[in-house]
Amino acid sequence: MSFLEILQILESSLRLATPLLLACLAGLFSERAGIFDIGLEGKMLASAFMSAAVAAYTGDVWIGLVAGIFASMVLAAIHGVASITFRGNQLISGVAINFLAAGLAVVISQAWFGLGGRTPQLQGPSRFSEVTLPLADAVSSVPFLGAIYANLISGHAILVYVALLCVPVTWWILYRTRFGLRLRAVGENPAAVDTAGVSVVGLRYAAVMICGLLCGLAGAYLATALGAGFVKDMSAGRGFIALAALIFAKWRPWYALGATLLFGLLEALGNRFQTVELLGVTIPTQFMQALPYILTVVILAGFVGKAIPPRAGGEPYVKER
């Protein structure tokens, strides 16, 4: 394998890791506040559809992005109402949201475009184009480092850089702000937060809506940067891989970056090679596809570094009277 080939695989890993990273950070906010969210997939899909549909209609990808985030946040609000206000089962609510998005996206796109459940192909300004970072052309002739800068780091859609930026921002919000401290506390011991006079309901809604915002970015990236338009079920289980990455990362932002890059790499390798030879054993591509899930089960089983979820996760908070 040549150096350039390795660069290409890494570059495609980064592109494929971006939606995972955004969705993973989305789940991180929600679950750190004690709201389990298995509806990441649905929110991503809703945003993918809405951003592609609006971008196709207006011809402006930024309006599409806003519309996608809006759609994702509407679903997040439903999840909030069900699991915070009505204290319903968060897992069941997530399942419902996944199906709601999967169904509505196809029904509405068929009604709007009549293309059998997809949106028209996006072109030009209705897609996120690749951003060439400054000096990329100038340094591309520099051996090794220049090639890395020009091929791997430069030349991605803006949302890739936004996603990477979200990692330190998330870390900073969670560990260096008052809001973050409270958010983490509400996922561990909501009664203590309540005793301190801070609204548990308010904090949890804030977390769920941030989750909606980030899922919206992830979905819009799928349809308007990675792809060129919405197709049925285009999230293809990425919401669940993000969930797996979240567990893999033990609910921490920097680990989330590592986990999603690893899963992105697995996907990139699976796309590029039908079979991988490792130590004389042929590994089928299906194994590569299943590997994120297998790794997550191993991590969950606690054989390699136990993953301990936020303690109050999944429990509706009932204020004592």
Place this chain on the structure above:
Amino acid sequence: MNDTLPKWVDILLIPMINLALALFVSGIVVALIGENPFEALAILVNGAVGSAYGWGYTLFYATNFIFTGLGVAVAFHARMFNIGGEGQAAIGGLGVALVLLFVPWPHWSLALLAATLGAAAFGAAWASIPAYLQARRGSHIVITTIMFNFIASALMVYLLSRVLLVPGAGGAPETARFAEAVRLPSAYDIAPWLGFRRSTPLNISFFLAIASCIFVYLLIWRTRLGYEIRSFGKSEPGAIYAGISPFKITMIAMLISGALCGLMATNSVMGEAERLVIDPVQGAGFVGIAVALMGRSHPVGVFLAALLFGVLYQGGAEVEFEIPAITREMIVVIQALVILFTGALDNMVRLPMERLFLSMRRKPEAPMPTRTEEKAGS
């Protein structure tokens, strides 16, 4: 749950209100895309139950949903949420295919018996790993069963495209067709006078589904094991205090749940497709969640809810045929809304109901204190 509500409200009125809400919102969606919801509903009902042809499909789908619904319901009784029905049913299909492909069965009845055991064993085996991880290592069963759905799907693609593929079958990833001797009698073979067509997918495993309903009823409410499962689901500390082993109940409940989901393959793989194809489950594992929620985890409720979803699936196909603007995915929307209203937003209807019935109950009790005072005075 408490006893503020009469039983009929809990098991009948609230599910009906939830269903009405789900249908109402679906109707709004249909209206918003510019079609007439009442016309769609009429086509749906007529397409599903208006002819023997429709019934053949409705009951076929319902058979699938009874199996997966019962599977989810048994896990619910032990307070576990088995999202893995999809994977367990697919692996159950693998069990059926292996049993039927590699043993020359002389008669379908023997083959059905063996396929039932194969489907149940494979489904249970696939559920056993998440069950063990939950029981011994505390890994959340919801997450592990989701992961196992994806692992199952990758495994099935691998087996069908690399291992079990028939040479020269045109490249479609599926196994060889099962022998003619093991073909299950369809509704046409059993009761041609009811007007079923030769091609109807409804087959004898419908009765297996009904038998499973009875089995689950007897298991949950008439056996010691069922009592233990229910007490474990109501209160884990209480169950431990009563000497019930959480490990044993978690394992057994999940194994039964996986076996029931796996049994679905007798209908879809053995009864209809007569070969193993990619994705033989077609989302029925997830419909099982909606069915178990609507049916309040009771076999009778599960049967009725499965029938309802059978109507939706068959009727939905007819609606798509008659009104092309309403695609088949409309069923998924309705399914999502049913799960949302009966599962997650249950309290939205339940809390006002409880308030209503509490206030109705208080009124006749109001004069009680004065009477006791009189008694005390006399």
